[in-house]
Amino acid sequence: MFNSGLKKKNIELNSALELLKERISVLENENNRAHAILDSMVEGVIAVDKDTRVLSLNPTAEKIFNTTRENALARIFLEVFPNNDIAEVIALVLNKGKFVSRELSLVWPVQRVFQVNASPIFESGAVNGCLLVIHDITEIRRLETMRRDFVANVSHELKTPLTSIKGFVETLLEGALDDKENSVTFLKIINNHAERLNTLINDLLDLSHIESKEIILKKDKFALSSLVDEVILGFRSQAKKKGVEIKTELPHALEVIADRSKIEQVLTNLINNAVKYNKEKGSVRIYSEQFPDKTKIIIEDSGSGIPPKDIPRIFERFYRVDKARSRELGGTGLGLSIVKHIIELHSGFVGVESTEGLGSKFWFTIPR
Amino acid sequence: MTTEKRVIIVEDDKDINDLIAYNLRKEGFVVEQVFDGSDARKRLAEEVFNIVILDIMLPGIDGFDICREIKENPKQARTFIVVVSAKCRQQDKLYAHLLGADCYLTKPFSLLILLSAVKEISANLDKEFLVKNA
Numbered sequence: 001m002f003n004s005g006l007k008k009k010n011i012e013l014n015s016a017l018e019l020l021k022e023r024i025s026v027l028e029n030e031n032n033r034a035h036a037i038l039d040s041m042v043e044g045v046i047a048v049d050k051d052t053r054v055l056s057l058n059p060t061a062e063k064i065f066n067t068t069r070e071n072a073l074a075r076i077f078l079e080v081f082p083n084n085d086i087a088e089v090i091a092l093v094l095n096k097g098k099f100v101s102r103e104l105s106l107v108w109p110v111q112r113v114f115q116v117n118a119s120p121i122f123e124s125g126a127v128n129g130c131l132l133v134i135h136d137i138t139e140i141r142r143l144e145t146m147r148r149d150f151v152a153n154v155s156h157e158l159k160t161p162l163t164s165i166k167g168f169v170e171t172l173l174e175g176a177l178d179d180k181e182n183s184v185t186f187l188k189i190i191n192n193h194a195e196r197l198n199t200l201i202n203d204l205l206d207l208s209h210i211e212s213k214e215i216i217l218k219k220d221k222f223a224l225s226s227l228v229d230e231v232i233l234g235f236r237s238q239a240k241k242k243g244v245e246i247k248t249e250l251p252h253a254l255e256v257i258a259d260r261s262k263i264e265q266v267l268t269n270l271i272n273n274a275v276k277y278n279k280e281k282g283s284v285r286i287y288s289e290q291f292p293d294k295t296k297i298i299i300e301d302s303g304s305g306i307p308p309k310d311i312p313r314i315f316e317r318f319y320r321v322d323k324a325r326s327r328e329l330g331g332t333g334l335g336l337s338i339v340k341h342i343i344e345l346h347s348g349f350v351g352v353e354s355t356e357g358l359g360s361k362f363w364f365t366i367p368r
Numbered sequence: 369m370t371t372e373k374r375v376i377i378v379e380d381d382k383d384i385n386d387l388i389a390y391n392l393r394k395e396g397f398v399v400e401q402v403f404d405g406s407d408a409r410k411r412l413a414e415e416v417f418n419i420v421i422l423d424i425m426l427p428g429i430d431g432f433d434i435c436r437e438i439k440e441n442p443k444q445a446r447t448f449i450v451v452v453s454a455k456c457r458q459q460d461k462l463y464a465h466l467l468g469a470d471c472y473l474t475k476p477f478s479l480l481i482l483l484s485a486v487k488e489i490s491a492n493l494d495k496e497f498l499v500k501n502a
Contacts (some may be wrong), residue, residue, distance in 0.1 A: 135501075156425065159454040160381055163476040167387040170479040182390070189383050323427060324380060324403070 044134035052077040052090055073127045093118045094280050097127040112138040151310040153318045157200055161193035203334040210341040217259040225250040228286055231267045235275050243281040250288050256295055256366045262342045269335040274301035276329050294365040305356040369498055373490050376400045378408040379423040388421055405429025416443055419489055424453035444451035448489045452477055
């Protein structure tokens with residue numbers, strides 16, 4: 001009787017133990033799951049108690065603030081993270097018990113912009129801590145600024161020719177039609193600016209098409225030298241007018257695998273620049289260098305060269321070394337940007353070397 | 369026109385500069401043309417102009433700086449500034465006015481409006497001249 005009672009108790013105890021083990025394992029699993037979620041988050045997560053002592057932080061938070069879990073745990077927030085703005089957000093949350101969201105700039109250890117979302121942690125109805133979720137929005141803000149600048153640039157580029165067109169039309173309507181000496185000049189100016197607007201819009205469309213990732217390259221194997229010859233043909237009269245000689249030194253057997261029409265556009269833009277910005281009676285030389293993994297094509301001109309300060313920005317959209325000269329020669333400020341995008345689509349590189357007064361060498365590579 | 373009015377056009381786009389110059393000359397103004405900020409600064413330091421037609425986005429020194437410098441120069445205290453710019457945001461217009469611009473036209477501007485603004489300024493200058501010499 002006694003024995004059986006003991007046995008029964010033992011069984012009960014065992015099953016309770018099993019239940020406890022199960023519960024613990026469930027809790028452990030939940031904990032692991034929570035950790036796995038926290039560890040894989042791209043946002044930084046930091047939890048602090050009501051005295052702002054750090055309760056936990058995930059690897060992203062470690063990375064953002066250049067610290068370690070071991071260093072941070074149980075210490076006062078400001079000791080570990082010398083950021084007053086975030087400390088203020090925490091104080092606000094602990095004080096008011098309400099969700100706070102703010103955009104903050106961090107200058108140390110690196111310059112970044114963060115969206116900080118902070119919510120209170122409640123325990124039996126009272127605020128007992130604060131949970132911070134920190135989202136790095138530096139790149140988003142940078143892209144926004146870039147887009148804003150681009151829109152501002154485009155509208156300026158469109159408005160300038162439009163101002164001339166409108167102004168000269170008004171001038172003609174207001175009586176200049178009878179000004180025999182000037183009226184034809186004015187009409188020519190109007191025509192030039194209409195052409196310029198058209199070129200600009202075409203370049204913008206090209207650029208937006210290349211930039212949209214949907215573009216599919218139609219790669220083929222083709223002889224580069226025959227393509228270069230075709231492109232040069234289009235520049236014959238322009239080069240002749242300026243007395244510029246175009247020399248190609250590409251081997252006939254040189255073949256590349258690329259999108260022929262896109263590379264044609266690259267060559268057109270580069271050769272156009274090499275002729276346009278060349279000196280009278282100058283020369284353009286087109287040659288190649290072979291590497292085990294790539295083909296490098298170089299377009300060398302004998303123009304005035306590019307000042308060193310402009311070289312890092314020369315492939316930027318609307319960046320011009322000499323704005324007045326570029327406009328005069330019908331440039332849109334987008335040609336090199338288009339070149340860069342096309343070559344990058346081919347996983348190649350572009351670059352320029354230049355000596356002021358002597359000329360420039362623009363080059364691009366195509367992987368073999 | 370009672371007195372000869374001197375106008376300086378500060379505009380880097382040659383065609384737009386020529387456009388304004390042609391029309392103002394036709395109206396009898398004495399016109400000088402400059403194409404960048406540093407030439408504008410130089411000429412405005414040397415001589416007094418009645419009216420400045422000023423672009424904002426100029427190579428080198430921008431139009432806002434030129435505008436400020438004109439207003440800081442006691443010699444140019446009676447110089448009227450007409451801004452013509454592609455910058456069309458309210459804050460740019462406000463900034464130009466704070467710096468002392470008398471008129472702000474956004475590109476593409478109407479030539480007739482530009483001319484009537486300049487003619488109105490010129491008429492006011494004449495009135496002032498008559499009062500002063502009465």
